[in-house]
Amino acid sequence: MFQNSDNRFRILVFEQNKSGRSKVKGIQEIASGLFSISRQEIESSLPTVLDETMAYLPQKIEADLVLDYLKHPDLSLDLAVVCKKLGIPVVASGRKLLNKWAWTPPVCCALPRSARCGLYSEMFGYPEFEVELEDDRIRGIRVKRGAPCGATWKCVEKLPGMRSTEAVKKIGLQLQFSCTANPAGWDPIKGKSPVHLAADIHAAALKLALIKASRRK
Numbered sequence: 565m566f567q568n569s570d571n572r573f574r575i576l577v578f579e580q581n582k583s584g585r586s587k588v589k590g591i592q593e594i595a596s597g598l599f600s601i602s603r604q605e606i607e608s609s610l611p612t613v614l615d616e617t618m619a620y621l622p623q624k625i626e627a628d629l630v631l632d633y634l635k636h637p638d639l640s641l642d643l644a645v646v647c648k649k650l651g652i653p654v655v656a657s658g659r660k661l662l663n664k665w666a667w668t669p670p671v672c673c674a675l676p677r678s679a680r681c682g683l684y685s686e687m688f689g690y691p692e693f694e695v696e697l698e699d700d701r702i703r704g705i706r707v708k709r710g711a712p713c714g715a716t717w718k719c720v721e722k723l724p725g726m727r728s729t730e731a732v733k734k735i736g737l738q739l740q741f742s743c744t745a746n747p748a749g750w751d752p753i754k755g756k757s758p759v760h761l762a763a764d765i766h767a768a769a770l771k772l773a774l775i776k777a778s779r780r781k
Contacts, residue, residue, distance in 0.1 A: 572599055574601075575631060576631070578630065582605070590712050591712050594717060622646075624650075632644075657670070671762050673710065673766070691716045692709040692773070693773035700728055702728070715744065
């Protein structure tokens, strides 16, 4: 893995029309100083099918991790091919790629801790909470891991003081105000948008944290 001169974990973001902007902002706010983030922006209009992507993608990449927020499937597929050759891990949330080198969770906050993405996957992905309970009310809550857009940290701000069952319901609603996933990406099979899926993931993670907290008492 490549690291720059100041030893920060280096991330290269590929995006179209600033599609990765909210994630970059969230990472910088939550983990200021830990990551060096560069952006590769592709703004031109593209045909539906790209037979040749070399004009848009670099063949040499110096990074510890690539985040793929590209919209064009041909670009995403070939980017994963390039990164595999270079041994650089890729996170392409919401993508469906034949190349299995890239991690493709349905939403950014579904990336497992087991993903081999260094410091990034230690801090970002499926949410993890540490909860302190007092008489079945949340006395304190700490986010140990969460969504790269920063929504996880924002959605717990109003939970202290709430009862456990109320908090589980509330966190899903609060998450939907902060989540930057595309609400129009409706899954007709599951009947959920990415935002709804992210809300369910956060509610499930909080429920697990509450169970662990009650067992410690």
